[in-house]
Amino acid sequence: MTPEESGFGPLLRLHRRSAGLTLEELAERAGVSVRAIGDMERGRSRSPQARTVTALAGALRLEATDRAAFTEAARAGRRRPEEPAAGWCPLPPDVPDFTGRDPETAWLLQGGQDTPLTVVSGAPGTGKSALAVHAARQAADRYRDGCFFLDLRGLDAEPLPAGEALLRLLKALGVRSRDIPADAEERAALHRALLRDRRALVVLDNAAREAQVRPLLPVAGLGAVWVTARRALTGLEHARRLPLGPLPAGAATAMLGSLLGARTTAADAGALAEIAGHCGRLPLALRIAGTRLLSRPGWTARDLADRLAAQERRLDGLAVGDLHIESAFALSHAQLNREQRLLFRRLALVPGPDFGGDLAAVLTGFPAHLADQFLDDLVELGLLVPVEGDRAAFHDLIRLFAARRLREEESPEETQAVGDRLSRWLLNSGREQGG
Numbered sequence: 001m002t003p004e005e006s007g008f009g010p011l012l013r014l015h016r017r018s019a020g021l022t023l024e025e026l027a028e029r030a031g032v033s034v035r036a037i038g039d040m041e042r043g044r045s046r047s048p049q050a051r052t053v054t055a056l057a058g059a060l061r062l063e064a065t066d067r068a069a070f071t072e073a074a075r076a077g078r079r080r081p082e083e084p085a086a087g088w089c090p091l092p093p094d095v096p097d098f099t100g101r102d103p104e105t106a107w108l109l110q111g112g113q114d115t116p117l118t119v120v121s122g123a124p125g126t127g128k129s130a131l132a133v134h135a136a137r138q139a140a141d142r143y144r145d146g147c148f149f150l151d152l153r154g155l156d157a158e159p160l161p162a163g164e165a166l167l168r169l170l171k172a173l174g175v176r177s178r179d180i181p182a183d184a185e186e187r188a189a190l191h192r193a194l195l196r197d198r199r200a201l202v203v204l205d206n207a208a209r210e211a212q213v214r215p216l217l218p219v220a221g222l223g224a225v226w227v228t229a230r231r232a233l234t235g236l237e238h239a240r241r242l243p244l245g246p247l248p249a250g251a252a253t254a255m256l257g258s259l260l261g262a263r264t265t266a267a268d269a270g271a272l273a274e275i276a277g278h279c280g281r282l283p284l285a286l287r288i289a290g291t292r293l294l295s296r297p298g299w300t301a302r303d304l305a306d307r308l309a310a311q312e313r314r315l316d317g318l319a320v321g322d323l324h325i326e327s328a329f330a331l332s333h334a335q336l337n338r339e340q341r342l343l344f345r346r347l348a349l350v351p352g353p354d355f356g357g358d359l360a361a362v363l364t365g366f367p368a369h370l371a372d373q374f375l376d377d378l379v380e381l382g383l384l385v386p387v388e389g390d391r392a393a394f395h396d397l398i399r400l401f402a403a404r405r406l407r408e409e410e411s412p413e414e415t416q417a418v419g420d421r422l423s424r425w426l427l428n429s430g431r432e433q434g435g
Helices: 008-018 023-030 034-041 050-060 064-079 102-109 128-138 162-172 184-197 210-216 249-263 266-278 283-294 301-309 311-317 325-333 338-349 357-364 368-380 396-409 412-434
Strands: 117-122 147-151 201-205 224-229 240-244 385-387 391-393
Touching: 008 034, 008 050, 008 064, 023 034, 023 050, 034 184, 050 064, 102 128, 102 240, 117 128, 128 147, 128 201, 128 224, 147 162, 162 184, 162 210, 184 210, 201 210, 249 266, 249 283, 266 283, 266 301, 283 301, 283 325, 301 311, 311 325, 311 396, 325 396, 338 357, 338 368, 338 396, 338 412, 357 368, 357 412, 368 391
Parallel strands: 117 224, 117 240, 147 201, 201 224
Antiparallel strands: 385 391
16 A cells, blocks of 8 residues: 555545445445545545544445454544644633532533533623633533634624634644635535544634634534633523523622632622622622723722612723723624614612513503513623513622613703603503502
8 A cells, every 4th residue: 555545534435336236336335425525535534533534444345354454444533634834813811710600510510412502601700711721721622623612793894704703714724724614604514524533622702693603613522612602692592501601799708809819818708798799799890890900009909899889870980991891781782773772771760670571561551462572682691681471680780880871872851751651551450469
């Protein structure tokens, strides 16, 4: 056998042709897809699973010596995966003081091959990206063919096109530029084939919508894809789902203590708990608060807690350098259309903890079915959280952001008129329920 015929792909092609079989005939005999066999012969799939190799050897009716050489060639391919292209889609560094997400990290690490797609979703500031990177770095030993990270820029005016994303991922997986198809569908097929046969993890961060993600998804095999997004991406089927919310109270306080280190003592515990509450236990807000306190040597934890206590100043207080909690909310707000923005800001007038579609219709004057739809849209984007009984609620900090949008985008007269209409409706509803 010549050197050109020594790899598994050329060896498979040689045996198939010697047996007088077409790709289709071998596929039917072995129970392996035509595309999979073609990818193996062309070298696009260099690490076929053992059961696939056994099925092919049986379909080719190989004698013992040839079968042994055939199996060894497949094993050699698995031992020598093509090196990922340096510099393409590397994992970002882990957050050195990452804390507070142990159950979620363990859940991500327990994912199996039967469900290679995982979606991590949640409101702005919940730490989706940091969690995914932290867990991916812990999973690196499991994915010997590489862990990769790609920002899909889902909140930009123009998110990263799927074709460009595939180009970067294929290069990261070791495909030479000249071997990458120009057609987006062919790129997607090659990407799926590589993830099926390689033990690689791809983290797709900050996804915009389902249509952007679908061409990048894996099939059942050795590889896995984790997607983070503010939207729930409910249109993606057969996914493991991790909706991410605020940290538990104890974990939020512990995160502040970890950030501040020697700056705090046991006597600061009460103030730290208050700061965590004012931050709504959002990891981004907690990090901003901790960094702000560290940058002010003359402040105590009590000083910052008192400054954040005033609701009208809280959003401004959660800012340091170029980090602003309000900016994180504003990116999601920019995704809304005019009607959704109207509902979002007017919901800040609701005195109770949650609301439904009927109240949304009163606030906006929209027909009930549209009010329900817009409420669902706000939940989908993470600006509201779902609660029991088809109702929704604000996170505390996002409610403050909505109230600010109301003050800046509507006149006092408009706000007063809407508030009066809401009060009358609530009063009438209370009478009807009481009667």
